[in-house]
Amino acid sequence: MDSSRRRVLQLLGLSSLALTARPVLNAVAAGGGGDENPAPVIKPNDKALTAKQWAMVIDTRQFESVDDVEPLVEACDSIHNVPHFQNKRHEIKWIWEAHYHNAFPGKAARFMSEEVEHRPFVVLCNHCENPPCVRACPTKATFKRESDGIVLMDFHRCIGCRFCMAACPFGARSFNYRDPRPFIKEVNKKFPTRMKGVVEKCNFCAERLAEGRLPACVEASEGKLIFGDLYDPKSEVRELIRTNYTIRRKQVLGTEPAVYYIV
Amino acid sequence: MKDKKFIISGVIVFLILATFPFWYNRGKAAPAPEVELTAKAKAAKVCVRSTDYMKAEHMQLLDVWRDSVVRRGDRIYVSPSGQEYNMSLSNTCLDCHSNKAEFCDRCHNYASVRPYCWDCHIDNPKENS
Numbered sequence: 001m002d003s004s005r006r007r008v009l010q011l012l013g014l015s016s017l018a019l020t021a022r023p024v025l026n027a028v029a030a031g032g033g034g035d036e037n038p039a040p041v042i043k044p045n046d047k048a049l050t051a052k053q054w055a056m057v058i059d060t061r062q063f064e065s066v067d068d069v070e071p072l073v074e075a076c077d078s079i080h081n082v083p084h085f086q087n088k089r090h091e092i093k094w095i096w097e098a099h100y101h102n103a104f105p106g107k108a109a110r111f112m113s114e115e116v117e118h119r120p121f122v123v124l125c126n127h128c129e130n131p132p133c134v135r136a137c138p139t140k141a142t143f144k145r146e147s148d149g150i151v152l153m154d155f156h157r158c159i160g161c162r163f164c165m166a167a168c169p170f171g172a173r174s175f176n177y178r179d180p181r182p183f184i185k186e187v188n189k190k191f192p193t194r195m196k197g198v199v200e201k202c203n204f205c206a207e208r209l210a211e212g213r214l215p216a217c218v219e220a221s222e223g224k225l226i227f228g229d230l231y232d233p234k235s236e237v238r239e240l241i242r243t244n245y246t247i248r249r250k251q252v253l254g255t256e257p258a259v260y261y262i263v
Numbered sequence: 264m265k266d267k268k269f270i271i272s273g274v275i276v277f278l279i280l281a282t283f284p285f286w287y288n289r290g291k292a293a294p295a296p297e298v299e300l301t302a303k304a305k306a307a308k309v310c311v312r313s314t315d316y317m318k319a320e321h322m323q324l325l326d327v328w329r330d331s332v333v334r335r336g337d338r339i340y341v342s343p344s345g346q347e348y349n350m351s352l353s354n355t356c357l358d359c360h361s362n363k364a365e366f367c368d369r370c371h372n373y374a375s376v377r378p379y380c381w382d383c384h385i386d387n388p389k390e391n392s
Contacts, residue, residue, distance in 0.1 A: 040312070041341040042350070043332050048338075147336055155383060156332045187385060190354050195382040210338050 047212035051229030053129060053149035054204055055258040057240045058214075060119050062224040068096040069120045075220035076202070081193045083176075083183035096200040096216055103261075116263055122225070124217070125172035125202035126249060126257030127151045127218040136167035142199075143164040149230075149258065150204045160197040169250050170257075173201045230258060241255060296369035304359040311342045313353075322378075325352060353384045 024118035063069060076082065076095045083092050101108055103121040131151045134144050142164055144150070165173045179196045187193065191207065194200050205215035213219070218227045228237035237260070240246075246260040304310075310317045310326065328350040331337045340348045349355050360366045363386040371378060 038343050040343055042327075042337050043339050043341065044335075045339050048336070143334070145334070145336065152333065154329075156329060156333075183328045189385045192353055192385065195379070199293055206336065231330070233294040 002017070008189045020167060028263035045140075045210055045212070049209045049212055049214075051148050053229065053258060054127065054209075055228060055230035055237050055260065056124075056204075056218070057226040057228075057237045057246065059224050059226070059240075059262045060116075060120055060121060061089060061262060063120050063122065066097055066120050068224070069122055071220045072122060072217040072225070075216040079216045080185060080203075081180075081184050081187055081188055081191055082200075083180035083193075084185060085178070085183055090177045092176065092180065092200060093172075094174075094200070095122060096120065098123045104247065105250070107247065121261070122217075123170065123172075123249070124259065125151060125204070126170055126255070126259045127204055129256035129258060130254060132167040132169065132255055133164035133173065136163040138163065140202055145206075148209070150206055153199070153201065155192075155198050155200070158198040160199065162199060164199055169253050169255065173199050173212055175199050197242060202252075272363050293373065298360060298369050298372045299365040300308075301359060301362050301366075303361070306357060309344065310359075311340060311346075325380075328352070352380065357384065357386065 010150050062198055073095055077084070080094060082094050085091055097120045100117050100119065100121060103123050108117065127150055129149065131142075131144055133142050134151060137143075138161060139157050139159055141155070141159070142151065142153045160175065162175055165171075165175060175193050176196050181187075181193050184193060205213075205217075208215060214227055215225075218225045226236050226240055228235035230237060232238065240262065241260055243263045246262050248257045248260055251257065312320075317324070329352075330341065332350050338350050340350045342348060357363075363381065367386075
Protein backbone atom coordinates (compact mmCIF):
# COMPACT_ATOMS: atom_id res chain seq x y z
CA MET A 1 0.00 0.00 0.00
CA ASP A 2 2.69 2.43 1.05
CA SER A 3 4.98 1.74 -1.83
CA SER A 4 2.19 2.04 -4.42
CA ARG A 5 1.21 5.47 -3.08
CA ARG A 6 4.80 6.57 -3.27
CA ARG A 7 4.96 5.27 -6.83
CA VAL A 8 1.85 7.23 -7.83
CA LEU A 9 3.27 10.43 -6.36
CA GLN A 10 6.56 9.89 -8.15
CA LEU A 11 4.76 9.38 -11.44
CA LEU A 12 2.67 12.53 -10.91
CA GLY A 13 5.74 14.58 -10.20
CA LEU A 14 7.61 13.24 -13.20
CA SER A 15 4.71 13.75 -15.58
CA SER A 16 4.17 17.35 -14.45
CA LEU A 17 7.87 17.96 -15.02
CA ALA A 18 7.55 16.48 -18.49
CA LEU A 19 4.60 18.79 -19.24
CA THR A 20 6.58 21.91 -18.31
CA ALA A 21 9.58 20.71 -20.25
CA ARG A 22 7.62 20.34 -23.49
CA PRO A 23 7.32 24.05 -24.43
CA VAL A 24 10.98 24.58 -23.59
CA LEU A 25 11.99 21.73 -25.84
CA ASN A 26 9.76 23.04 -28.60
CA ALA A 27 11.29 26.48 -28.36
CA VAL A 28 14.78 25.05 -28.47
CA ALA A 29 13.89 22.91 -31.44
CA ALA A 30 12.38 25.86 -33.34
CA GLY A 31 15.21 28.21 -32.48
CA GLY A 32 17.97 25.74 -33.15
CA GLY A 33 16.70 24.94 -36.63
CA GLY A 34 18.75 27.80 -38.03
CA ASP A 35 15.80 28.79 -40.24
CA GLU A 36 16.79 32.31 -41.22
CA ASN A 37 19.16 34.07 -38.95
CA PRO A 38 18.45 37.80 -38.98
CA ALA A 39 14.75 38.46 -38.49
CA PRO A 40 13.13 40.45 -41.30
CA VAL A 41 12.66 44.14 -40.59
CA ILE A 42 9.77 46.35 -41.68
CA LYS A 43 10.53 50.03 -42.03
CA PRO A 44 9.19 53.13 -43.76
CA ASN A 45 10.59 54.37 -47.02
CA ASP A 46 13.34 56.93 -46.41
CA LYS A 47 11.98 59.12 -49.17
CA ALA A 48 8.45 59.20 -47.72
CA LEU A 49 6.92 62.60 -47.06
CA THR A 50 5.76 62.98 -43.48
CA ALA A 51 3.60 65.42 -41.58
CA LYS A 52 1.62 65.65 -38.40
CA GLN A 53 -1.57 66.45 -40.29
CA TRP A 54 -1.61 66.74 -44.04
CA ALA A 55 -3.67 69.64 -45.29
CA MET A 56 -4.56 71.18 -48.61
CA VAL A 57 -5.17 74.78 -49.62
CA ILE A 58 -7.25 75.27 -52.76
CA ASP A 59 -6.78 78.64 -54.39
CA THR A 60 -10.20 78.95 -55.99
CA ARG A 61 -9.27 82.33 -57.49
CA GLN A 62 -7.23 80.47 -60.07
CA PHE A 63 -10.12 78.29 -61.20
CA GLU A 64 -12.10 79.89 -63.97
CA SER A 65 -14.05 77.12 -65.63
CA VAL A 66 -14.61 73.40 -65.40
CA ASP A 67 -11.68 72.99 -67.78
CA ASP A 68 -9.40 73.90 -64.90
CA VAL A 69 -10.84 71.11 -62.75
CA GLU A 70 -10.93 68.34 -65.30
CA PRO A 71 -7.17 67.62 -65.43
CA LEU A 72 -7.17 67.17 -61.67
CA VAL A 73 -10.06 64.72 -61.72
CA GLU A 74 -8.56 62.90 -64.66
CA ALA A 75 -5.18 62.57 -62.95
CA CYS A 76 -6.79 61.14 -59.83
CA ASP A 77 -9.23 58.81 -61.58
CA SER A 78 -6.62 57.30 -63.87
CA ILE A 79 -4.14 56.64 -61.07
CA HIS A 80 -6.64 55.20 -58.62
CA ASN A 81 -8.71 53.17 -61.07
CA VAL A 82 -11.87 55.15 -60.37
CA PRO A 83 -14.67 53.74 -62.53
CA HIS A 84 -17.01 55.87 -64.64
CA PHE A 85 -20.60 54.72 -64.47
CA GLN A 86 -23.26 56.10 -66.77
CA ASN A 87 -25.83 55.89 -64.01
CA LYS A 88 -25.43 58.91 -61.74
CA ARG A 89 -26.63 56.91 -58.75
CA HIS A 90 -23.68 54.56 -59.09
CA GLU A 91 -21.13 57.33 -59.49
CA ILE A 92 -17.78 56.93 -57.72
CA LYS A 93 -16.18 60.21 -56.74
CA TRP A 94 -12.76 60.88 -55.26
CA ILE A 95 -12.34 64.48 -56.35
CA TRP A 96 -14.95 66.45 -58.26
CA GLU A 97 -16.33 69.83 -59.10
CA ALA A 98 -19.17 71.36 -57.12
CA HIS A 99 -21.19 74.54 -57.30
CA TYR A 100 -20.63 77.15 -54.58
CA HIS A 101 -24.11 76.55 -53.13
CA ASN A 102 -23.44 72.84 -52.78
CA ALA A 103 -19.87 73.12 -51.57
CA PHE A 104 -20.66 75.78 -48.99
CA PRO A 105 -24.36 75.55 -48.13
CA GLY A 106 -25.58 78.51 -46.14
CA LYS A 107 -22.59 80.62 -47.02
CA ALA A 108 -24.09 82.32 -50.07
CA ALA A 109 -24.95 85.96 -49.49
CA ARG A 110 -27.73 87.64 -51.40
CA PHE A 111 -26.44 89.54 -54.40
CA MET A 112 -22.98 88.03 -53.89
CA SER A 113 -20.16 88.33 -56.35
CA GLU A 114 -21.22 86.43 -59.43
CA GLU A 115 -17.65 85.68 -60.24
CA VAL A 116 -17.20 83.82 -56.95
CA GLU A 117 -20.61 82.17 -57.12
CA HIS A 118 -19.95 80.66 -60.51
CA ARG A 119 -16.40 79.54 -59.92
CA PRO A 120 -15.90 75.80 -60.02
CA PHE A 121 -15.05 74.50 -56.57
CA VAL A 122 -12.89 71.43 -56.28
CA VAL A 123 -14.15 69.18 -53.53
CA LEU A 124 -12.73 65.99 -52.10
CA CYS A 125 -12.48 64.17 -48.81
CA ASN A 126 -11.54 66.76 -46.19
CA HIS A 127 -9.44 64.38 -44.11
CA CYS A 128 -11.08 65.88 -41.06
CA GLU A 129 -9.20 66.11 -37.82
CA ASN A 130 -12.33 64.88 -36.09
CA PRO A 131 -13.75 62.52 -38.69
CA PRO A 132 -17.34 61.35 -38.16
CA CYS A 133 -16.92 58.54 -40.69
CA VAL A 134 -14.26 56.92 -38.51
CA ARG A 135 -16.58 56.94 -35.51
CA ALA A 136 -19.34 55.38 -37.56
CA CYS A 137 -17.31 52.51 -38.99
CA PRO A 138 -18.15 49.29 -37.14
CA THR A 139 -15.13 47.36 -38.41
CA LYS A 140 -12.43 50.04 -38.19
CA ALA A 141 -12.04 49.71 -41.94
CA THR A 142 -11.79 53.46 -42.09
CA PHE A 143 -9.43 55.07 -39.65
CA LYS A 144 -7.48 58.23 -39.04
CA ARG A 145 -3.83 57.42 -39.47
CA GLU A 146 -1.95 58.47 -36.36
CA SER A 147 1.26 59.21 -38.20
CA ASP A 148 0.02 61.83 -40.66
CA GLY A 149 -3.68 62.46 -40.06
CA ILE A 150 -4.92 60.97 -43.32
CA VAL A 151 -8.38 59.44 -43.10
CA LEU A 152 -7.70 56.14 -44.82
CA MET A 153 -9.61 53.04 -45.75
CA ASP A 154 -8.65 49.43 -45.45
CA PHE A 155 -10.76 48.02 -48.27
CA HIS A 156 -10.06 44.49 -47.09
CA ARG A 157 -12.03 45.20 -44.01
CA CYS A 158 -14.95 47.19 -45.38
CA ILE A 159 -18.21 45.27 -45.09
CA GLY A 160 -20.18 47.78 -47.14
CA CYS A 161 -22.57 48.88 -44.40
CA ARG A 162 -22.36 52.50 -45.62
CA PHE A 163 -22.59 54.00 -42.13
CA CYS A 164 -19.61 56.15 -43.07
CA MET A 165 -21.47 57.53 -46.06
CA ALA A 166 -24.33 58.53 -43.82
CA ALA A 167 -21.91 60.03 -41.33
CA CYS A 168 -19.85 62.06 -43.79
CA PRO A 169 -21.36 65.54 -44.14
CA PHE A 170 -19.45 66.17 -47.35
CA GLY A 171 -20.63 63.30 -49.52
CA ALA A 172 -17.01 62.36 -50.01
CA ARG A 173 -17.66 58.64 -49.97
CA SER A 174 -19.02 56.46 -52.73
CA PHE A 175 -20.32 52.94 -52.70
CA ASN A 176 -19.57 50.32 -55.31
CA TYR A 177 -23.03 49.09 -56.18
CA ARG A 178 -21.56 47.12 -59.07
CA ASP A 179 -18.26 45.49 -59.88
CA PRO A 180 -16.22 48.53 -60.92
CA ARG A 181 -13.67 46.73 -63.09
CA PRO A 182 -15.52 46.79 -66.41
CA PHE A 183 -16.10 50.52 -66.02
CA ILE A 184 -12.49 51.57 -65.63
CA LYS A 185 -11.35 53.20 -68.84
CA GLU A 186 -7.70 52.31 -68.54
CA VAL A 187 -6.58 50.23 -65.64
CA ASN A 188 -3.50 51.37 -63.75
CA LYS A 189 -1.93 48.06 -62.87
CA LYS A 190 0.12 49.47 -60.05
CA PHE A 191 -2.95 50.29 -57.98
CA PRO A 192 -5.66 47.84 -56.96
CA THR A 193 -9.22 48.30 -58.08
CA ARG A 194 -12.08 47.89 -55.67
CA MET A 195 -14.71 45.20 -55.60
CA LYS A 196 -18.47 45.30 -55.47
CA GLY A 197 -19.79 46.13 -52.03
CA VAL A 198 -17.11 48.40 -50.62
CA VAL A 199 -17.04 52.12 -50.00
CA GLU A 200 -14.23 54.21 -51.40
CA LYS A 201 -12.94 57.75 -51.26
CA CYS A 202 -9.91 59.99 -51.69
CA ASN A 203 -6.84 58.75 -49.81
CA PHE A 204 -4.76 61.95 -50.13
CA CYS A 205 -2.51 59.78 -52.33
CA ALA A 206 -1.05 57.95 -49.34
CA GLU A 207 0.65 55.57 -51.77
CA ARG A 208 2.42 58.48 -53.49
CA LEU A 209 3.39 60.24 -50.27
CA ALA A 210 5.05 56.99 -49.21
CA GLU A 211 7.34 57.31 -52.23
CA GLY A 212 8.05 60.97 -51.67
CA ARG A 213 5.67 62.31 -54.30
CA LEU A 214 2.90 64.87 -53.88
CA PRO A 215 -0.73 63.89 -54.50
CA ALA A 216 -1.68 63.52 -58.14
CA CYS A 217 -4.21 66.37 -58.11
CA VAL A 218 -1.68 68.74 -56.55
CA GLU A 219 0.85 67.81 -59.20
CA ALA A 220 -1.68 68.24 -61.99
CA SER A 221 -3.01 71.56 -60.68
CA GLU A 222 0.17 73.54 -61.44
CA GLY A 223 0.07 75.51 -58.23
CA LYS A 224 -3.66 75.89 -57.77
CA LEU A 225 -3.64 73.28 -55.03
CA ILE A 226 -1.06 73.50 -52.27
CA PHE A 227 -0.29 70.60 -50.00
CA GLY A 228 1.59 70.56 -46.72
CA ASP A 229 1.74 70.01 -43.00
CA LEU A 230 -0.88 71.94 -41.06
CA TYR A 231 1.12 71.73 -37.85
CA ASP A 232 4.38 72.97 -39.28
CA PRO A 233 4.26 76.76 -38.75
CA LYS A 234 6.76 77.24 -41.56
CA SER A 235 4.87 75.18 -44.14
CA GLU A 236 3.47 76.74 -47.28
CA VAL A 237 -0.11 75.83 -46.37
CA ARG A 238 0.23 77.63 -43.03
CA GLU A 239 1.70 80.65 -44.77
CA LEU A 240 -1.24 80.75 -47.19
CA ILE A 241 -3.81 80.28 -44.45
CA ARG A 242 -2.19 83.08 -42.45
CA THR A 243 -1.97 85.54 -45.29
CA ASN A 244 -5.28 84.82 -47.04
CA TYR A 245 -8.89 84.63 -46.00
CA THR A 246 -9.82 80.97 -46.17
CA ILE A 247 -13.04 79.08 -45.61
CA ARG A 248 -13.67 75.42 -44.96
CA ARG A 249 -16.69 73.32 -45.81
CA LYS A 250 -19.34 73.10 -43.08
CA GLN A 251 -16.87 74.22 -40.45
CA VAL A 252 -19.70 74.71 -37.97
CA LEU A 253 -20.14 70.93 -37.70
CA GLY A 254 -16.84 70.69 -35.86
CA THR A 255 -15.25 67.99 -37.97
CA GLU A 256 -12.22 70.26 -38.55
CA PRO A 257 -11.71 69.72 -42.27
CA ALA A 258 -8.11 69.88 -43.43
CA VAL A 259 -8.97 71.31 -46.85
CA TYR A 260 -8.94 75.10 -46.93
CA TYR A 261 -10.37 77.29 -49.68
CA ILE A 262 -9.04 80.73 -50.57
CA VAL A 263 -11.99 82.61 -52.03
CA MET B 264 -30.83 -9.74 -27.57
CA LYS B 265 -33.40 -10.93 -30.05
CA ASP B 266 -32.51 -8.10 -32.46
CA LYS B 267 -28.84 -8.93 -32.47
CA LYS B 268 -28.63 -9.69 -36.16
CA PHE B 269 -30.48 -6.49 -37.12
CA ILE B 270 -28.21 -4.40 -34.94
CA ILE B 271 -25.03 -5.97 -36.27
CA SER B 272 -26.08 -5.77 -39.89
CA GLY B 273 -27.17 -2.16 -39.32
CA VAL B 274 -23.78 -1.31 -37.85
CA ILE B 275 -22.05 -2.96 -40.80
CA VAL B 276 -24.15 -1.04 -43.32
CA PHE B 277 -23.44 2.17 -41.44
CA LEU B 278 -19.69 1.53 -41.37
CA ILE B 279 -19.63 0.75 -45.09
CA LEU B 280 -21.53 3.93 -45.92
CA ALA B 281 -19.52 6.12 -43.57
CA THR B 282 -16.19 4.93 -44.90
CA PHE B 283 -17.34 4.79 -48.51
CA PRO B 284 -15.47 7.94 -49.62
CA PHE B 285 -12.22 6.65 -48.19
CA TRP B 286 -12.10 3.26 -49.86
CA TYR B 287 -13.79 4.43 -53.03
CA ASN B 288 -11.06 7.03 -53.61
CA ARG B 289 -8.24 4.86 -52.34
CA GLY B 290 -5.07 5.14 -54.38
CA LYS B 291 -6.47 7.97 -56.45
CA ALA B 292 -4.98 10.87 -54.48
CA ALA B 293 -4.51 13.90 -56.68
CA PRO B 294 -0.83 14.50 -57.28
CA ALA B 295 0.63 17.60 -55.70
CA PRO B 296 0.65 20.40 -58.24
CA GLU B 297 3.77 21.60 -59.95
CA VAL B 298 3.99 25.35 -60.01
CA GLU B 299 5.70 27.15 -62.83
CA LEU B 300 7.95 30.12 -62.31
CA THR B 301 8.12 32.99 -64.73
CA ALA B 302 11.46 33.88 -66.28
CA LYS B 303 11.67 36.86 -63.97
CA ALA B 304 11.03 34.77 -60.88
CA LYS B 305 13.63 32.24 -62.00
CA ALA B 306 16.18 34.96 -62.56
CA ALA B 307 15.57 36.40 -59.12
CA LYS B 308 16.30 32.95 -57.60
CA VAL B 309 15.07 33.94 -54.12
CA CYS B 310 11.74 35.25 -52.98
CA VAL B 311 11.44 37.63 -50.03
CA ARG B 312 11.86 34.60 -47.77
CA SER B 313 12.92 31.01 -48.31
CA THR B 314 10.82 28.88 -50.61
CA ASP B 315 9.68 26.63 -47.78
CA TYR B 316 8.60 29.59 -45.73
CA MET B 317 6.74 31.12 -48.65
CA LYS B 318 4.98 27.85 -49.43
CA ALA B 319 3.69 27.49 -45.91
CA GLU B 320 3.37 31.04 -44.65
CA HIS B 321 2.81 33.42 -47.55
CA MET B 322 -0.68 34.23 -46.37
CA GLN B 323 0.55 35.26 -42.94
CA LEU B 324 3.28 37.30 -44.57
CA LEU B 325 0.75 39.06 -46.79
CA ASP B 326 -1.44 39.72 -43.78
CA VAL B 327 1.45 41.38 -41.94
CA TRP B 328 2.36 43.35 -45.07
CA ARG B 329 -1.18 44.58 -45.53
CA ASP B 330 -1.51 45.81 -41.97
CA SER B 331 1.86 47.46 -42.07
CA VAL B 332 1.28 49.23 -45.37
CA VAL B 333 -2.33 50.22 -44.88
CA ARG B 334 -2.33 51.08 -41.21
CA ARG B 335 1.19 52.34 -40.53
CA GLY B 336 2.49 53.26 -43.96
CA ASP B 337 5.70 51.29 -43.47
CA ARG B 338 6.34 49.83 -46.88
CA ILE B 339 9.89 48.54 -46.95
CA TYR B 340 10.59 44.91 -46.08
CA VAL B 341 14.18 44.02 -45.32
CA SER B 342 14.42 40.29 -45.88
CA PRO B 343 16.72 38.07 -43.82
CA SER B 344 19.21 38.21 -46.69
CA GLY B 345 19.37 41.97 -46.29
CA GLN B 346 17.61 42.88 -49.50
CA GLU B 347 14.91 45.56 -49.43
CA TYR B 348 11.52 45.00 -51.01
CA ASN B 349 8.55 47.27 -51.58
CA MET B 350 5.74 45.58 -49.66
CA SER B 351 3.15 45.41 -52.37
CA LEU B 352 1.13 42.48 -53.61
CA SER B 353 0.35 44.21 -56.90
CA ASN B 354 3.77 45.65 -57.59
CA THR B 355 6.20 43.22 -56.00
CA CYS B 356 4.64 39.76 -55.64
CA LEU B 357 2.55 39.76 -58.79
CA ASP B 358 5.27 41.47 -60.77
CA CYS B 359 7.46 38.36 -60.52
CA HIS B 360 4.64 35.86 -60.21
CA SER B 361 2.66 37.26 -63.10
CA ASN B 362 1.38 33.83 -64.14
CA LYS B 363 -1.62 33.43 -61.89
CA ALA B 364 -2.98 30.35 -63.68
CA GLU B 365 0.24 28.36 -63.47
CA PHE B 366 1.46 29.62 -60.13
CA CYS B 367 -1.20 30.80 -57.71
CA ASP B 368 -4.20 28.90 -58.99
CA ARG B 369 -2.61 25.46 -59.18
CA CYS B 370 -1.93 25.26 -55.48
CA HIS B 371 -5.04 27.10 -54.45
CA ASN B 372 -7.20 24.76 -56.48
CA TYR B 373 -5.38 21.74 -55.09
CA ALA B 374 -5.89 22.97 -51.54
CA SER B 375 -9.44 24.03 -52.39
CA VAL B 376 -9.00 27.56 -51.13
CA ARG B 377 -10.53 30.58 -52.83
CA PRO B 378 -8.64 33.69 -51.80
CA TYR B 379 -10.24 36.90 -53.07
CA CYS B 380 -6.99 38.81 -53.54
CA TRP B 381 -7.61 39.20 -57.26
CA ASP B 382 -11.02 40.79 -56.85
CA CYS B 383 -9.05 43.99 -56.39
CA HIS B 384 -5.38 43.36 -57.00
CA ILE B 385 -4.72 43.06 -60.68
CA ASP B 386 -3.60 39.52 -61.33
CA ASN B 387 -1.19 40.09 -64.13
CA PRO B 388 0.54 43.42 -64.40
CA LYS B 389 2.00 42.56 -67.78
CA GLU B 390 -0.71 40.68 -69.61
CA ASN B 391 -3.52 42.45 -71.50
CA SER B 392 -1.53 45.64 -71.75
